[in-house]
Amino acid sequence: MGNVVTLNGETAQVRDEIVVKDLNLFYKTRRKKGKDAEPHEALRDVNLAVKEGEFLSVVGPSGCGKSTLLYILAGLNKKTSGEVIIGDKQVNGPSQDRGIIMQAYALFPWRSIIKNVEFGLEVKGTPRKQRREIAQSFIDLVGLSGYENKYPYELSGGMKQRIAIARALAYDPDVLLMDEPFAAVDEQTRSFLHEELLNIWEKTHKTIVFVTHSIDEAVFLSDRVAVMTPGPGTIKEIVDINLPRPRHADLKTTEEFGHFRTKVWQLLQSKTDRAVAIEAGNNREIVNEPQDMVI
Amino acid sequence: MEENNGKLRNKIISIVAIVFFFVAWFIAGELELYDTQFVPGLGTVFAEAWHLIQNGVLLECISISVFRIVVGLSFSIVVGIPLGYLLGGFSPKFAAFIKPLLKNLSLVNCFTLIPVFILLFGIGEGSKMGIIFWVLVFPVMFATIQGVEQIDPAIINAARSMGAGKIKIFFDIALPAAATPVFAGVKSAASLGFLVLLSAETVGAKSGLGWLVFNSHANYNVPRLFVGILAVALFGFVFTAVIELAQKRIIVWKEES
Numbered sequence: 001m002g003n004v005v006t007l008n009g010e011t012a013q014v015r016d017e018i019v020v021k022d023l024n025l026f027y028k029t030r031r032k033k034g035k036d037a038e039p040h041e042a043l044r045d046v047n048l049a050v051k052e053g054e055f056l057s058v059v060g061p062s063g064c065g066k067s068t069l070l071y072i073l074a075g076l077n078k079k080t081s082g083e084v085i086i087g088d089k090q091v092n093g094p095s096q097d098r099g100i101i102m103q104a105y106a107l108f109p110w111r112s113i114i115k116n117v118e119f120g121l122e123v124k125g126t127p128r129k130q131r132r133e134i135a136q137s138f139i140d141l142v143g144l145s146g147y148e149n150k151y152p153y154e155l156s157g158g159m160k161q162r163i164a165i166a167r168a169l170a171y172d173p174d175v176l177l178m179d180e181p182f183a184a185v186d187e188q189t190r191s192f193l194h195e196e197l198l199n200i201w202e203k204t205h206k207t208i209v210f211v212t213h214s215i216d217e218a219v220f221l222s223d224r225v226a227v228m229t230p231g232p233g234t235i236k237e238i239v240d241i242n243l244p245r246p247r248h249a250d251l252k253t254t255e256e257f258g259h260f261r262t263k264v265w266q267l268l269q270s271k272t273d274r275a276v277a278i279e280a281g282n283n284r285e286i287v288n289e290p291q292d293m294v295i
Numbered sequence: 296m297e298e299n300n301g302k303l304r305n306k307i308i309s310i311v312a313i314v315f316f317f318v319a320w321f322i323a324g325e326l327e328l329y330d331t332q333f334v335p336g337l338g339t340v341f342a343e344a345w346h347l348i349q350n351g352v353l354l355e356c357i358s359i360s361v362f363r364i365v366v367g368l369s370f371s372i373v374v375g376i377p378l379g380y381l382l383g384g385f386s387p388k389f390a391a392f393i394k395p396l397l398k399n400l401s402l403v404n405c406f407t408l409i410p411v412f413i414l415l416f417g418i419g420e421g422s423k424m425g426i427i428f429w430v431l432v433f434p435v436m437f438a439t440i441q442g443v444e445q446i447d448p449a450i451i452n453a454a455r456s457m458g459a460g461k462i463k464i465f466f467d468i469a470l471p472a473a474a475t476p477v478f479a480g481v482k483s484a485a486s487l488g489f490l491v492l493l494s495a496e497t498v499g500a501k502s503g504l505g506w507l508v509f510n511s512h513a514n515y516n517v518p519r520l521f522v523g524i525l526a527v528a529l530f531g532f533v534f535t536a537v538i539e540l541a542q543k544r545i546i547v548w549k550e551e552s
Binding site for chain 1 (some may be wrong): 320449450452453454455456457458459460463467468472474525536546547548550
């Protein structure tokens with residue numbers, strides 16, 4: 001439980017939406033002939049609590065396990081030990097209390113935009129007419145009214161990601177899990193999408209876990225930034241970002257912003273960690289557990 | 296608009312070339328500009344075609360050939376696509392085990408199998424449709440396996456994350472996600488099937504376009520031989536066009552890399 005000071009100066013209780021306790025993950029690694037396969041430690045003793053309605057980012061270099069952590073939260077990846085609780089329930093697999101947004105959009109190319117957004121509602125069993133209305137309202141929310149009957153290939157990268165966000169929001173999950181969602185769009189679009197995302201977040205009050213390797217992005221968007229270090233992946237420190245909201249792009253030029261950015265940067269730069277990061281990035285062959293094809 | 300104009304221009308040019316060829320053939324034949332004993336003039340060919348249309352032979356040949364290839368191709372689709380999904384989706388390990396055997400079976404030259412099928416099914420329709428099915432089921436199945444294996448895991452994960460169960464994922468994700476490669480397989484199967492059909496009809500058949508061509512040759516009826524050749528060409532053209540139309544109707548989206 002965390003405390004939040006309201007405008008009147010009273011403290012209000014805010015419950016933890018996501019709790020991760022002593023999470024560990026080992027992968028099998030492939031070795032050359034004659035040597036035993038040693039398990040590769042991908043995540044070690046990860047502990048994390050995310051408050052209801054909070055925007056938390058996870059930053060770290062490639063290979064630190066930040067995306068894996070997010071996929072475990074989504075229920076799409078297995079864990080070796082530890083507990084993951086979302087709402088009041090243990091995570092045992094994917095469920096509609098969470099929505100995931102991926103870097104590669106993963107829109108369904110054979111469905112029109114509105115049918116993409118309706119997918120989660122179809123699973124939920126929402127009647128057709130209501131489905132249309134809800135999907136339409138989320139397309140409007142992400143500012144793409146008029147594109148309902150287009151297909152994904154007709155949209156730009158930034159538009160596709162907005163539709164992916166609408167699709168994840170439409171079935172009303174409590175938690176949004178975002179895996180480097182803006183890594184593939186250009187700088188201007190990204191900056192625009194940041195403000196857009198904060199707008200949507202303020203309107204929908206979702207709890208957001210946002211994985212990124214961009215320090216700027218993490219500081220600009222978040223209430224708190226969890227800094228991860230690789231080999232094995234652990235959360236090194238969680239930095240509170242005490243910047244006023246609502247935030248606009250010009251915030252990035254202020255001194256306070258620079259202060260938080262430097263702080264996160266320094267956490268990521270300490271010498272030993274860098275050496276480990278390079279080692280982890282270059283020399284390990286990580287065999288991702290093939291996700292069983294679910295057909 | 297300019298793109299459309301370009302397409303239209305290309306279409307007109309190709310039509311002009313075809314028309315020019317036939318007109319030249321017709322005129323050369325009428326004026327006897329060459330020895331028309333082995334290659335009759337187009338006028339003679341058309342006269343023979345009209346004769347064959349009137350006595351119903353041509354229509355009968357075309358309809359029996361259409362029937363054979365449609366049934367053979369349909370069976371190979373009905374068997375090949377589910378088999379491809381089974382091997383590609385349910386059990387990748389079993390697929391890896393069985394694939395070399397299937398590859399080898401598919402490499403057995405189908406023409407050498409025609410006598411075997413005649414022995415098994417007699418000289419009737421069974422052997423012809425059997426051989427077409429046998430030859431076509433492999434490309435359809437392999438294309439399906441490949442299509443299923445190439446489905447982007449991120450798309451499956453997206454569907455799973457929204458709570459979709461296995462049945463929903465199969466019908467709403469796996470089927471359309473593999474549709475493009477599956478259709479490519481069906482298309483190549485169809486053109487292959489066309490070849491097999493004609494050669495099967497030359498061996499122990501009493502009807503069909505393949506029979507028409509070879510029977511004309513055997514009886515030295517050269518104009519009828521050319522009617523057969525033109526009918527086969529037209530049939531192939533229409534058959535491909537129908538499949539392409541079906542593809543356009545079913546696959547209305549575009550895959551992105």
